[in-house]
Amino acid sequence: MIKQISTLVLLLCLLTSSLYGQQRQDQRRNTAYQALLMRTDRPHSYFDHVSFPVSDSTSQFAFLFRIDYDSVPFMKAGINTEKPTSDAEYYADIQIGLEIFEGPASKSRNSSQIPISVLRDNWQDTLWVDSYEKTQSRTDYFQGMMSTPLSTGQYHYELQIPRPELPVAQGNRSSRQDRPNPRRNLTVNGVDGTEDPDFILLKSFQSGQSSFSATFLNYGDNILYGEDYSVLIQIPSDAEPNQLSLNLYRLTGGANADSEELRHSVEISSENIIQLNNVNFRNENGEIGFRAEISGEGSSYAYVQIPNRDFENSIYKLALENNNSDEVIGEKRIRSQWLDMPVSLYNLDVAIDMLRFIVNDEQLRELNSGSNSARERKFREFWAQRDPTPDTEFNELMTEYYNRIDHAYEEFSSLQVPGYNTDQGRAYILYGPPDQVDRRMPTNAPTREIWEYPDKTLIFEATTGFGDFKLISEQQS
Known part of the structure; x- marks a missing residue:
């Protein structure tokens, strides 16, 4: 009898342990x-920067941004609010602040060293939408840029953008709070100096005999899954273009990226080398891009089209490499962005x-x-x-x-x-x-x-x- 009771108790303990283990696994x-x-579920905000050399000592710098509407603290228009159109119902006063500092960012925000500010700028606009659903949209967005000349060298910048987690209370503009974005380092190259070659992601481009125009992809360090894109890369002055290749590697192993595989390779030739000068940034018809002259006095760039629709949704690395020495001259990590x-x-x-x-x-x-x-x-x-x-x-x-x-x-x-x-x-x-x-x-x-x-x-x-x-x-x- 005691043996039977002990067996029953053991079975109950095992059953309880199994159920508890299953509950923990489900949890x-x-x-x-x-x-x-x-x-x-977090709203999407994309930020990037590009620069084009003007001379050996100066470049034209542009800060780019693209923000989904569901990141924006919209308010419902009041009875006496002046509207741009009769069907406008919700609005948001947007202001994005940019401050650029000398030198790379300190690893600690509590550092006693005060960085030297070289530029403060802001972008502002009022957005209007006709429905509450639009205020929550991730397919609607606004984008813009701020540009300025910068001397060659090392910098970092900080942003102030609207805080999406704390939307504006109706009729109370002072309730909006801003939050600093993570600081980002940037290197501004001259015409001949390319210690850290720029990789500029393009949505499209047009190249003629005397001019080159392009639209920025403007998704930060992301490319869009299933959509082709192009990349513009500054070529170091001491490099031989006909000895270079642009290689695309897929990084595997999740966030740790413990291995890589070559997925695409393009040998750089004279057909995809141009020298750009007098770059002008532009924001036209909702697209942000630039137009430049093609001349023998500008900085050398390679432009390459990437057949991204053939590749998996994954993390990739673009690498400019010397074919003879296998030296990596510059690289950029990008992530395929599958929006839905x-x-x-x-x-x-x-x-x-x-x-x-x-x-x-x-x-x-x-x-x-x-x-x-x-x-x-x-x-x-x-x-x-x-x-x-x-x-x-x-x-x-x-x-x-x-x-x-x-x-x-x-x-x-x-x-x-x-x-x-x-x-x-x-x-x-x-x-x-x-x-x-x-x-x-x-x-x-x-x-x-x-x-x-x-x-x-x-x-x-x-x-x-x-x-x-x-x-x-x-x-x-």
């Missing part, structure tokens, strides 16, 4: 996804874990084994084998799967359970949106939802009054 999963959701990427794909751990709805435990363990680079390779191979359009880089099936996970979280989450772990969430992930949803509220009985699919009918029953539904029947058609 870690949920925390990881929710942390990603909070990170990706599903939340789970922002993190390899979460992306692999979310495969648990369609693979068994053994397959999941195999996908999760090895180094970061090995796990990323296996994850990509898993989806490549299921790509409905293998001739293109974009994988529609993978995108649809992770979009369903996001939708399940948004639509079916309760206070205790994230949407993808509910019966309705799992059904949505596996089968997609139903053709028809019928909600029935019988007297003295729980509410039911009936999801109709071409080949099956799912019946869910409410377990609480907070939208929690449990699958009680699955009928094949």
Whole structure:
């Protein structure tokens, strides 16, 4: 009898331990996804700087910015507010401050050394939109620039931009608070001095016999997933252009980037070398760019087009290299920006874990084994084998799967359970949106939802009054 009681107690302890372990695992999963959701839900703001040499001692510098509307503290216009158009309803007074200092930034903001300011400037405008939805938009944005001549040398700059976390209270302009952006270092080169060659990302360009004009991509150090772009690189005066190559490496292994692979290489030739002079920045028709003269007295640049639509959404490195010595003359790290990427794909751990709805435990363990680079390779191979359009880089099936996970979280989450772990969430992930949803509220009985699919009918029953539904029947058609 004592032995039987001891065995029962042991089984209960094991069961309790198993349940507790599962709860902790679910909690870690949920925390990881929710942390990603909070990170990706932040408004997008992009900042960059470019400079073009005017002489050996001076360059023309421009600070660029692009900010989504949902970063902006809009206010509703009052009855007596003067509007630019009759349908304008919300407005925002925007002011962006820029201060440039001599020398590189101190690693500590608490440093006792006071940097010498060489320029203070600001950009201001009033934005107007016609609906509340526009104030929350991530497809609408404003962009601009500030430019000034700078002597060659080392600098750093700081920004003051509107704080999106603390929107303006209606009718109270003084409630807006600004926050300093992280300080950024910059090197201003002369015509002959290129210790740190500039890599300028371009959306488009036009090159003629005597002039060169271009539009900046203006997404900071990001390029857009699935869209081609170009890059303009200043060539050092002591370099032989016909000995140079621009190489594009994909960095793998997540944030640690523990390995790299060459994905594209272009040998620099006289056909893509130009000398630019008299550069003028411009902001026309909502596009920010520049126009320059092509002359034999300017600074040398190589311009190269990158077929980015052929490459994965990943982190890359552009490197200007000497073909003979393999010397890296300059490099720039860039990140592919998938503007509407599903939340789970922002993190390899979460992306692999979310495969648990369609693979068994053994397959999941195999996908999760090895180094970061090995796990990323296996994850990509898993989806490549299921790509409905293998001739293109974009994988529609993978995108649809992770979009369903996001939708399940948004639509079916309760206070205790994230949407993808509910019966309705799992059904949505596996089968997609139903053709028809019928909600029935019988007297003295729980509410039911009936999801109709071409080949099956799912019946869910409410377990609480907070939208929690449990699958009680699955009928094949």
